Amino acid sequence: MGAFLENTRIVRHADAGPGYRTLVLEAPRLSAALSPGQFVHVRVPGLEASALRRPFSVFFAGEGRVELLYKVVGRGTAALATAAEGDTVDVLGPLGHGFPETCRGTPLLVGGGYGVAPLHFLAARMVQSSPAAHPILFLGGRTRDDLLALDRFAALGVEVRLATNDGSAGSKGFVTDPLDDALIEHRSKGMPFELFTCGPDGLLKAVAQRAVGTGMPGWISMDRHMVCGVGACFACIQRVKGPDGRPFNARCCVNGPVFAANDIIWDS
Amino acid sequence: MRTPLTTASGTFGYGTEYAAALDYSCLGAVTVKGIRMSPWPGNGMPRHAEVPGGLVNAIGLQGPGIDDFLAYHLPHYVDVVGSDLPMIVNIWGGSIDEYAAVAARLSDAGAPVAAIEVNVSCPNVKAGGHTFGHDPAVLAQVVKAVRAATALPLIVKLAPNVPDIVPYVRACEDGGADAIALINTIPAMVIDIERRRPVLANRTGGLSGRAVHPVAVKLVHDAYRATTLPILGMGGVYEAADAIELMLAGATAIAVGTATFTDPATAERVLGGIVEYCTRHGFSSACELTGALDG
Incomplete structure (x- = not known):
């Protein structure tokens, strides 16, 4: 539409x-x-x-x-x-182009700070459309004050695993720590999963690397300043691999903001 | 044109992006983003900076090239918008031959392609754009070459940052242009003082938005006094009053640009306001506003 x-x-x-x-x-x-x-x-x-x-x-x-x-x-x-x-x-x-709403295996949602926002909408839609989905949210922040919307995820019945840089809530360190534990568990049991993430660029890159490294689908929501929002101005560019495998400057507002982890070409 | 309004190139994509957000019946034509022969990646990120009263951009004319434009974007426009609303195609090149070649390809496109806007004034690309727009003799050569390549009406979009616009207007006349467009963005720069670095990856960009409007009025006024060519006026048109001002200065038609980013329905408001103004001041048509300065 x-x-x-x-x-x-x-x-x-x-x-x-x-x-x-x-x-x-x-x-x-x-x-x-x-x-x-x-x-x-x-x-x-x-x-x-x-x-x-x-x-x-x-x-x-x-x-x-x-x-x-x-x-x-x-x-x-x-x-x-x-x-x-x-x-x-x-x-x-x-x-924009959002997250896929169907998922093969466990949906592992990875949020950083207010990047949790679209993951909540995704979790709500998943829980509503397929009660067997059982998404898990991994949420990180600098302190417990950055861990938002926990009550809303609880209301959805979504399992939540937390991490903070200062250890004020959840495990001390990065949210990729509890995520890595879950990836090891899933891989050791041969359980499929897909990764969905939104947050700071460092987190997005870390999650994308894990998707590519494990060969599982990863869906990365990029946060860019935008001008028109509809694809008219070409201000919000992300370098990605196109359908033909060649790199091109995609517009985050229409080709994204959600990109497949495999397609993103990160700045070196 | 069924109305005196079009869109400013680079602010309206390939004409379909705002189809559900704007009633296109307010437009007399749609002007699409600049096209050259081959695909062009544009500049690095960041490509824009918001400033008080406007926007500084350095997109760098990213575009698909003429083949993909004709194969995909033009048919998509016909599907979404239809063939009845004329399309003005903005073109640029890295050489005079490339300008002519793009124009020749568009000549065969048929409806809705109705005119070509020759961009000789983009401040954000090194190879093309302003290289051809800052020397009246070179400008005349570009216009002549494009004129020889197509029978489509030619609008030449001029740069505002020249000491006197008249020699450039003459060059357009000499080259066989059918109209001129004023103004393109004004070269500008924004610095992040905390990082002590330019905000834009291209270092500099072009300023558009409310801040440039009085500059546009002055240049349209100067050009109108020097030529009988129709003038497509643009620069900071957010309200009907801005469009009327440009028309009184000498513009025949008006392009809405950066304002669309803030309010996609700007052109609807502008047209409604022009009609209201004409009624209130006893003009039977917006055409009568062109150059109707009383003093």
């Missing part, structure tokens, strides 16, 4: 942890059209009239609502954070 504009209304806008916010929009058309891993492009209320839109992955969509989970990182998110319940927000979507 082509991207369309929807004039949405804020029904809830609340803190989700230090520096993090949850924005719930009444958006009947978008909520029905969005798939996990897709994103929306938000015209931030209160920013100057010529400011670019800001892209956000979708934390949940359904039941007439679209939920975003974001971190206040710059001018756009700082302005968005002040929007009040009842305000209208102009949203462009659905955008």
